[in-house]
Amino acid sequence: MKLVKAELLRNEIVARDTFSMVLQGNWSPITAPGQFVNIKLSEKYLRRPISVCRVSGELLTLVYKVVGEGTKMMSEMSEGSQLELLSGLGNGFDTALCGDAPLLVGGGAGAAPMFGLAEALIKQGKSPKAVLGFNCQDDVFLAAELSGLGVPTAVATMDGTLGVKGFVTDAMKMLDGKYDYIFACGPEPMLKAIYNFGSEDGQYSFEARMACGFGACMGCSCETKYGAKRICKDGPVLKRGEIIW
Secondary structure (H helix, E strand, O other), X not given: OEEEEEEEEEEEEEEOOEEEEEEEOOOOOOOOOOOEEEEOOOOOOOOEEEEEEEXXXXXXXXXXXXXXXXXXXXXXXXXXXXXXXXXXXXXXXXXXXXXXXXXXXXXXXXXXXXXXXXXXXXXXXXXXXXXXXXXXXXXXXXXXXXXXXOOOEEEEEOOOOOOEEOOHHHHHXXXXXXXXXXXXXOOXXXXXXXXXXXXXXXXXXXXXXXXXXXXXXXXXXXXXXXXXXXXXOOOEEEEHHHEOO
């Protein structure tokens, strides 16, 4: 964990109520896809945890959805703004544990870390596929960017306005088991549905309300098969074999 002062280079809308923020700074504390940062906002006591979409040198990309006052403030920040962040938080995805054909599943804002994860897997010579789930076509982001990396990407929307109508598991059925490992990030009901869909091993990134972001307050603790773990410190990524629903 490191305190980083960064400059906002871009902050643009990419889907309905969804923004992409590019920050320049020292991101060396981020060592794995799936980690997150905590952003300090003026007049807000608690920092806002945002998962990392990708890191490229001094550039950090965050994709976030406006859901409350904090993210609304973020969406109104202009280029050149100076931000203070806690960087390199959480345990990310361990790409050494998967085979050559992993499946990446992202739901809603949980699609964001799938891009950096895909880049890491491709660098290791692996051939990932992706399934992204959203409510409707207007909510979809990163599908074209993942396809641009050479990652076959399927989209599921609840109303059927784009791709497969239904849940991410409906799109997974069309893959006919052509994957050997699962990386997933999204709302807990989606993660549980993926868990119950098949028996493939994998890693699941959980969303939680995080007060501190580095394990001090114990506010985001959950029970696992190996005892209590903190989503912010011991997670947000948990292995399939330790999850208790």
